[in-house]
Amino acid sequence: MSHAPEESAVSPARTEGIQKFFHERLGLEVLAGLAAKKLVPIHRSTHFYFLGGMALFLFIVQIISGVLLSLYYKPSPDQAFESVQAFMTEVDFGWLIRSVHSWAANLLIGILFLHLLTAYMMRAYHRPRELTWVSGILLLLLFMAFGFSGYLLPWNQLAFFATRVGTALVGVVPVVGPDLLLLARGGENVTGDTLSRFYALHVAILPLLTLGMLGFHLFMVQQHGMSIPERDLRRYGGRQQIPTMPFVPDFLLRDAVGWYLALGLLAALAALFPWELGEKADPFGSAPEGIKPEWYFLFMFQALKQLPGHILGMEGEMLGTLFFGGVGLVVLVVPFLDRGPRSRHVLNILATAAVLFFIVMTAWGYFDKNSLRLILGASLSLGSLALTIPFTNRGTRSRSVLWLLGTLAFCLLMVGLLWELTL
Amino acid sequence: MEDKCDKLDTCDNCPRRSWLFRMLVGMNLATVASLLYPVLRFLKPRRSTSSGAFQVVAPLRVNQLRPDEEGNWPAPFEFAGKPCILVRTLDGEVKAFNAVCTHTDCTVKFRPQEGDIYCSCHGGVYDINGRNVAGPPPRPLESFKVNLRGKPGQEEIIVSRA
Numbered sequence: 001m002s003h004a005p006e007e008s009a010v011s012p013a014r015t016e017g018i019q020k021f022f023h024e025r026l027g028l029e030v031l032a033g034l035a036a037k038k039l040v041p042i043h044r045s046t047h048f049y050f051l052g053g054m055a056l057f058l059f060i061v062q063i064i065s066g067v068l069l070s071l072y073y074k075p076s077p078d079q080a081f082e083s084v085q086a087f088m089t090e091v092d093f094g095w096l097i098r099s100v101h102s103w104a105a106n107l108l109i110g111i112l113f114l115h116l117l118t119a120y121m122m123r124a125y126h127r128p129r130e131l132t133w134v135s136g137i138l139l140l141l142l143f144m145a146f147g148f149s150g151y152l153l154p155w156n157q158l159a160f161f162a163t164r165v166g167t168a169l170v171g172v173v174p175v176v177g178p179d180l181l182l183l184a185r186g187g188e189n190v191t192g193d194t195l196s197r198f199y200a201l202h203v204a205i206l207p208l209l210t211l212g213m214l215g216f217h218l219f220m221v222q223q224h225g226m227s228i229p230e231r232d233l234r235r236y237g238g239r240q241q242i243p244t245m246p247f248v249p250d251f252l253l254r255d256a257v258g259w260y261l262a263l264g265l266l267a268a269l270a271a272l273f274p275w276e277l278g279e280k281a282d283p284f285g286s287a288p289e290g291i292k293p294e295w296y297f298l299f300m301f302q303a304l305k306q307l308p309g310h311i312l313g314m315e316g317e318m319l320g321t322l323f324f325g326g327v328g329l330v331v332l333v334v335p336f337l338d339r340g341p342r343s344r345h346v347l348n349i350l351a352t353a354a355v356l357f358f359i360v361m362t363a364w365g366y367f368d369k370n371s372l373r374l375i376l377g378a379s380l381s382l383g384s385l386a387l388t389i390p391f392t393n394r395g396t397r398s399r400s401v402l403w404l405l406g407t408l409a410f411c412l413l414m415v416g417l418l419w420e421l422t423l
Numbered sequence: 424m425e426d427k428c429d430k431l432d433t434c435d436n437c438p439r440r441s442w443l444f445r446m447l448v449g450m451n452l453a454t455v456a457s458l459l460y461p462v463l464r465f466l467k468p469r470r471s472t473s474s475g476a477f478q479v480v481a482p483l484r485v486n487q488l489r490p491d492e493e494g495n496w497p498a499p500f501e502f503a504g505k506p507c508i509l510v511r512t513l514d515g516e517v518k519a520f521n522a523v524c525t526h527t528d529c530t531v532k533f534r535p536q537e538g539d540i541y542c543s544c545h546g547g548v549y550d551i552n553g554r555n556v557a558g559p560p561p562r563p564l565e566s567f568k569v570n571l572r573g574k575p576g577q578e579e580i581i582v583s584r585a
Contacts, residue, residue: 068465092464263454 038247039225043232044390048118049251050258051111052221057259058108059214061266062146065101066203073153075199077192080155081280088277099270105147107266109296112140117384120334120351121391124227130335132220135213137332142210147294149202152195160281162293163198164190169304172318173325190283231391292365299358300324302365327354355384371423374416381409476503478583483509485517486577489535496533502582506530507567509580510540512551519582520553521565531564540564 023029040049072087072094074080087094116136119125125133152163167190171181186193228242236242245251279288293301300320307316330337330350338344363377385406392399479502488511490496499506499522508522510533520540522530529544539556540549548557553564571578 064462068462071466086469090469092467093461094465096461097465260454 034222035248036246038222039244040247040251041226041228041232042243042245043228043236045118045122045229045232048115048122048390049226050255051115051118053255054258054262055108055111055115056214057262058104058111058266059210061104061263062101062108063207065097065104068097069101070203075153075195077155077195077281077283080153080195081277084154084277095274096270099273099275100266102275103269103273104266105150106294106296107262107269109143109147111262112143113296114387116140117355118387121388122227122229123338125335126227126338127335129220129224129227132217132224133335134332135217135220139210139213139217141328142206142213144296146202146206146210147296149198149206151294152190152198153202154277155195155281156278157281157285157288158278158291160190160283161287161291163194165301166293166297167194169317169321172315172321174318174322229391231393290368295362295366298365299361302361303357305365356381359384369420371416371420374412375420378409378413378416382406382413385409478581479503479507481507481509481519481580481582484573484577484579485511485571488517488580494536496535499530499532502567507582508533508540509569509582510551513538517569517571517580518551518553519567519569519580520549521567523565524560525555525562525564526558526560 040046069087072083072091074083084098088098089095119133119136148163148166152159167181167184170184171177173180182188184194184197185191186197228239232242233239292298303324304317304320307320309316311319334347338347359377359380363373363380366376367373385402388402392402479500482500483497488497488509497509499508501507502521506522508520508531510518510520512518520531522532524531524542524544524547526542526545526547529542531540531542531547531549533539534541538551540551540553541547542549542558542560546558547555547560549560549564550556553566555561555563567582567584570581570583572581573579
């Protein structure tokens, strides 16, 4: 009985001692000070701040599941497919870990697209955050490269032909194309050397670049604080007046809810829809029917399919590839193109066109049936329109336009559903 | 009862809040556990792909059990996933041992000149009966049963577990 108070008296002193030990040696008070000072503004678009955290969470999932997969994977044309097949069937939860890795990759790209769109709409790229935007776009490109290189690794039919087609696009770039093609494939054809290259890219080169770029991106965010949309700044009358919450623990706990949502979605998708392996690649066989890339490359694939062989004396494919390269470049330098209300207006029209193009091409390429295409397209449109709600005010003309477009998309969705259910 | 707290770490006077906080910590721990479980199971190696064979016919016949031109004894062969070494005593008896050194898992070799079994990694020496006679090995080599079959002089060697 007499022990109890003594023990409880000792234990806080001991934890204090341990805390002091680490504080002295690691300089934790600097971090603690930073954490205490970090504030997150509260306004109508605060929810969009969670997307970056969710992407980061999924990236961590990718690192862990990727490292686990590498324990059993063998990067050679003779063994790659067999090794994946073996750990999916013989190792406990092998199918689940692979499924998580594939699904998380797709979710990650999806969230990055949303992060990009919302950052654009919040104009989070304006001075002094230009480099945050540029590093973000480069990160998106890196993650798309992750997706492309990882797709080949199981060495199945789909992967093989997707890589043939994808690397061929590099080859049509003027002047340097043929050399780039050799560099990408490690030879004239997609062979075991390509597999080794893509493996090195996927597990060593891209992770190093990504960690560096991500560190820079997060440092920039830390350096400048959260960007606040102009309309909310105006509403509250300046940065000082806007309500805030501390990052630790208020925002972090809300962030954790975002991670839980992502985790739950990921677990459900991975367990209910296990990622398929398909058939082993046959380098000399014909491409299987209905072949198409991952959804995030689909808009390019579908658009390039529509181009004729020759346009104005140039090869259609070359023109298409250059066009998408140009679009990418424009997206990269958006902060430097936004030089006032007029240029911003042009940029907004271009951005709307780009999103519409993405939706139409993706819906068109994803399904063979028109009804399903309509459903997908209308749903994606509704989703994108919903994102713009925080940026319009009740009773204004822009809100009316938003309602009009939303109603139109909803009607199209209903038409698609009726069509699908009745025919 | 006042139940007002500003910080999570000063929960002593707020039973409701400390209960919620414990629930949060517990839920997170449960999540971590449910994530760790499949990961740990995944780390467990799959079942061995080598056969657990009880006996094997050696790839050598008795008349091939002699040093080559450079004085090297025939290399060990696989028996149930482990290297197996064959030796021949001076009076012609064939013996088979698990060639894994009992010290640190290297593979031993037979030295016909010295008439012993030697491990190059740390200089362990076994005699021709597999007994550890010098160096660091703590135990004798595992020995297998040998049966000969066929024409005298070039019999097949059948190695089996004792």
